[in-house]
Amino acid sequence: xxxxxxxxxxxxxxxxxxxxxxxxxxxxxxxxxxxxxxxxxxxxxxxxxxxxxxxxxxxxxxxxxxxxxxxxxxxxxxxxxxxxxxxxxxxxxxxxxxxxxxxxxxxxxxxxxxxxxxxxxxxxxxxxxxxxxxxxxxxxxxxxxxxxxxxxxxxxxxxxxxxxxxxxxxxxxxxxxxxxxxxxxxxxxxxxxxxxxxxxxxxxxxxxxxxxxxxxxxxxxxxxxxxxxxxxxxxxxxxxxxxxxxxxxxxxxxxxxxxxxxxxxxxx
Amino acid sequence: xxxxxxxxxxxxxxxxxxxxxxxxxxxxxxxxxxxxxxxxxxxxxxxxxxxxxxxxxxxxxxxxxxxxxxxxxxxxxxxxxxxxxxxxxxxxxxxxxxxxxxxxxxxxxxxxxxxxxxxxxxxxxxxxxxxxxxxxxxxxxxxxxxxxxxxxxxxxxxxxxxxxxxxxxxxxxxxxxxxxxxxxxxxxxxxxxxxxxxxxxxxxxxxxxxxxxxxxxxxxxxxxxxxxxxxxxxxxxxxxxxxxxxxxxxxxxxxxxxxxxxxxxxxx
Numbered sequence: 001x002x003x004x005x006x007x008x009x010x011x012x013x014x015x016x017x018x019x020x021x022x023x024x025x026x027x028x029x030x031x032x033x034x035x036x037x038x039x040x041x042x043x044x045x046x047x048x049x050x051x052x053x054x055x056x057x058x059x060x061x062x063x064x065x066x067x068x069x070x071x072x073x074x075x076x077x078x079x080x081x082x083x084x085x086x087x088x089x090x091x092x093x094x095x096x097x098x099x100x101x102x103x104x105x106x107x108x109x110x111x112x113x114x115x116x117x118x119x120x121x122x123x124x125x126x127x128x129x130x131x132x133x134x135x136x137x138x139x140x141x142x143x144x145x146x147x148x149x150x151x152x153x154x155x156x157x158x159x160x161x162x163x164x165x166x167x168x169x170x171x172x173x174x175x176x177x178x179x180x181x182x183x184x185x186x187x188x189x190x191x192x193x194x195x196x197x198x199x200x201x202x203x204x205x206x207x208x209x210x211x212x213x214x215x216x217x218x219x220x221x222x223x224x225x226x227x228x229x230x231x232x233x234x235x236x237x238x239x240x241x242x243x244x245x246x247x248x249x250x251x252x253x254x255x256x257x258x259x260x261x262x263x264x265x266x267x268x
Numbered sequence: 269x270x271x272x273x274x275x276x277x278x279x280x281x282x283x284x285x286x287x288x289x290x291x292x293x294x295x296x297x298x299x300x301x302x303x304x305x306x307x308x309x310x311x312x313x314x315x316x317x318x319x320x321x322x323x324x325x326x327x328x329x330x331x332x333x334x335x336x337x338x339x340x341x342x343x344x345x346x347x348x349x350x351x352x353x354x355x356x357x358x359x360x361x362x363x364x365x366x367x368x369x370x371x372x373x374x375x376x377x378x379x380x381x382x383x384x385x386x387x388x389x390x391x392x393x394x395x396x397x398x399x400x401x402x403x404x405x406x407x408x409x410x411x412x413x414x415x416x417x418x419x420x421x422x423x424x425x426x427x428x429x430x431x432x433x434x435x436x437x438x439x440x441x442x443x444x445x446x447x448x449x450x451x452x453x454x455x456x457x458x459x460x461x462x463x464x465x466x467x468x469x470x471x472x473x474x475x476x477x478x479x480x481x482x483x484x485x486x487x488x489x490x491x492x493x494x495x496x497x498x499x500x501x502x503x504x505x506x507x508x509x510x511x512x513x514x515x516x517x518x519x520x521x522x523x524x525x526x527x528x529x530x531x532x533x534x535x536x
Contacts, residue, residue: 047319050319051315051319054322055322058326058334058337066326069323069326069327071429161339190536268458
């Protein structure tokens with residue numbers, strides 16, 4: 001838990017403005033938006049599934065580092081007072097019986113179906129992209145204004161209750177000379193996935209074709225660049241699918257919740 | 269989650285021997301026992317209370333850093349294959365309706381009352397005492413072969429569901445010249461409470477008399493020594509009391525579960 005009372009004097013205008021645009025209907029991947037503010041994956045589940053998921057997260061903290069959990073029935077979070085989790089993300093997914101049922105820019109109607117939904121906000125690797133850019137490491141999907149590529153791996157997460165599934169990873173091509181720097185910088189942020197889980201050799205984790213990510217967009221990989229893989233907060237969506245979860249609301253991959261919390265608050 | 273498969277070659281004889289002695293009935297505080305192996309606080313609750321507690325821990329990670337959670341009905345842990353959580357701690361407490369009902373060296377009978385108990389193992393500050401001793405910082409309660417003093421503070425934890433309560437802290441007197449070192453060394457171990465939450469000024473956190481700890485034994489404080497306070501894994505027991513939890517089994521303060529995991533595995 002970060003010390004929220006230390007953050008009273010932070011100017012959160014950029015985060016608030018982005019959320020207001022999404023509430024008004026703008027749809028875009030959030031990588032590079034409101035730089036310096038922590039972004040979060042989201043999964044919302046009925047209370048009956050909340051323990052299984054919180055335990056799944058506890059057992060798989062690289063993929064599912066929990067930043068905040070809302071009380072049942074609430075759609076607010078301490079990480080962004082005034083925000084409405086039903087409306088302030090650019091794009092949502094509604095899941096029924098483990099299958100994607102709908103994408104929507106406003107989850108209010110789906111949220112209304114269950115009185116006891118619990119929202120989990122999970123760290124996002126977009127958070128450490130800002131210090132990586134500041135260190136002169138190009139983030140290709142920001143340069144190319146596309147969504148980060150994400151892949152379903154063959155690495156099984158540790159199950160919890162009724163939940164099981166494989167880890168999802170995000171990929172950034174990094175020049176061979178900067179791979180160590182990228183690992184060091186991201187490693188300082190364990191609450192937002194931390195250091196890479198895999199460097200190069202995509203076939204070792206079950207990725208057959210880097211040009212065909214399961215989520216997001218493919219990116220250019222230039223000569224001399226190594227594909228570097230980080231655990232990804234879309235992993236809960238893979239668990240929803242693999243476990244046939246009856247009902248869930250999530251963010252759409254790459255379309256995150258922007259909090260009021262400065263990245264530096266999660267610097268270990 | 270630490271990488272358990274990296275630990276296959278660790279010689280765990282010292283941890284196993286200590287647990288076997290406790291299973292056979294030995295009662296002693298575990299500070300200084302099996303040095304180098306991570307020790308854990310324990311709280312065991314019926315499945316119906318498990319989400320509330322896991323959320324309480326997630327919201328109060330300084331006091332309740334979760335190391336492992338057992339499946340409902342299980343009395344084993346990945347942190348010590350072969351161990352029996354019902355028998356392998358030196359001393360247990362059984363709680364009924366928020367009140368201490370019994371202390372026992374074997375919790376098997378109490379465990380049998382509920383079919384769906386969930387065990388939470390929580391990091392313990394004894395873990396970073398070894399590197400502190402190695403850095404030449406005396407740990408007074410080890411020198412004096414007593415239990416560490418623990419105090420109920422006036423600092424409210426963030427509530428979760430039906431659980432609320434104040435933070436419990438452990439105290440070690442540290443020479444003024446070594447306080448910074450003690451903070452730095454313990455700060456490297458966030459999974460076992462990390463850096464101190466308070467240094468000096470006990471009255472500021474509601475401690476009226478250092479000679480009268482709520483748990484454990486008082487210790488000598490020599491001239492030039494500062495009382496340094498760390499968040500303590502007895503905090504869940506304070507929540508059991510404050511919240512009137514119907515049934516719980518915990519370790520007795522200072523009488524921890526000794527895992528097979530080397531302290532270094534929790535070095536951040």
